[in-house]
Amino acid sequence: MTDASTSTPPRRMRLNFHVFGPLLAMVAVMVIGASLNLSFLSPENLTNVAARSAFIGIIAVGMTFVITAGGIDLSVGAMAAFVAGVMIMVMNALVPVMGAGVPLIMVGMATALLVGGAAGMLNGVLIAKVRIEAFIVTLGSMGIYRSLVTWLADGGTLSLDFTLRGVYRPVYYEGILGLSWPIIVFAIVAILGELAMRHTAYGRHCAAIGANEQVAVYSAVKVARVRMATYVVLGMLVGLATIMYVPRLGSASGNTGVLWELEAIAAVIIGGTVLKGGFGRVWGTVIGVLILSLIGNILNLASIVSPYLNGAIQGVIVILAVVLQRESKSAD
Template sequence: MSQNIKKVYDKYGLFLILFLISSFFGILNNNFFSLYNIQNIFKQSSINGLLAFGMTFVILIGCIDLSVGSILALVGYFVGIMLVTFKLPIALVLPLGLILGVFLGSLNGVLVAKTKLQPFIATLVTMTIYRGITLIVSNGLPVRNINNVSTFMKYINRGEIINLPISMIVYLGVFAILWFLLGKTVFGKHLYATGGNEEAARLSTVSTNKIKIIAYSVSGFLSALAAILYAARYNSIYPNAGQGAELDAIAAVVIGGTSMSGGKGKILGTLIGALIIGILNNGLNLLGVSSFYQEVIKGVVILFAVIADRKKLGL
């Protein structure tokens, strides 16, 4: 009986948690299930979810990426300054921003794969460097009124299709692509193999260094895409944008069931995990809980998720 319960929980546990948390906040606050608030949750979840998707790729290979928030800030500032100050066309700025994200992510991959630095140390260094560059080029000042100079950015923020925000549609579209990439392609199999047993994967002709660089490049690309959604939503970019975003991204990944040891996990779990984090943030804000306490709560959630992961592995 206990084994059957465990199988059911492993399959549907995340959906049960999502239902219980939503019900809890819905009972305590009548505005929680309003259309406006649900759209707000979707918009916030799409930004964190994109970062978490990239983090999933990196964690699946047994690594970590602490620089996602700094990449968001740097790419966001680049996009903002190109649009507001230099008046460049959006059709040029957005591709350049995405390319910049890929470049920054690939630098992380090269540091990890080629110099053999520990992923934690390598991305801690780049997190600091990328944030420092943002502060230097911005002189500590924000870029404002981004949507005022770009109708496309305004549309990303306010546009809807069947009551779904554009950011959420982009988010679900990316999810579908990544789901196919991880589950239906040779690259996905090589990614899981690298995280499960890197030496065995290498001996079976998998180019593990290449897989690592690609995984970090994907993380950089998705961080850049999140930066575009962030800039559109808040109509500005501050140099400290995305500070601490890596915590929410990691939380979404581990809550979603991806093993911190690598090799095990699904992108669907991350999708639900990001939604759970979004609901937690939104619900606690509606209840007037201090942001200081919210950080503690998220830290505790990550702790329990990691402990559960270790128990699954028998550690």
């Protein structure tokens, strides 16, 4: 044991750097943030950032599995808006029947999970069974869901019934031990995702399909079923994210969730998952999501550059984070 570890110290160091690349990037971002503005490290600010990361984060965990299995889902942002719209309409419609109380919120939550799961199932069937390119299927469903929510809202905004907002509001704004519910749910989803990716047959099958589909077929992996499951789970996670999102502002419109899909995909890649599939890292995705949110937060807190350049800075850091990993990977 001791011999082995002392004989290969350089390799181990490189390996560590490769593994912890995203983590180091996040620490670097946090150091920069703290040096620019003292209130950056205040618990209030950090919980704000964690809570606003939760929507994209929950979705990005599901996206990690989809991408690991060699797929992609561009429809999640539009799907979130659509699920939010349907959820709000169902809840508003049931207020006279059920009254504004916890049972109605439960019905709303179940609706979100069901609609999300069904939407994911639709993507999954077209991709895994009908065998259409994931990019095309989800590009199409992105347009469909985005139009549907605009149509449902009649071009305006769907707002949650005012009496319900008070009942539902704590789901975003309150929690236990100073951690709000979105943070707790995000953490649970991330931990379960990490366990599923590392320690279950499902996680290994996803990686096998993404690495080489033919080999996976010959290894008796039920490719279509696993692939479909990744989209259904992602759809349900979109539903879960929506459950956390709706109580924040109590509304949905055609503008909800715009570009969430790209943020989620970027977070997955920053976290070290390979875009063409075969290898996925859920905890890396979590770090990726946090890095993206922290950058936005720091730019708001510091206002060192013209706000016109915020997008450029985000872009540079995203590319840098990935370049960093590529280099350490080739060094392996």
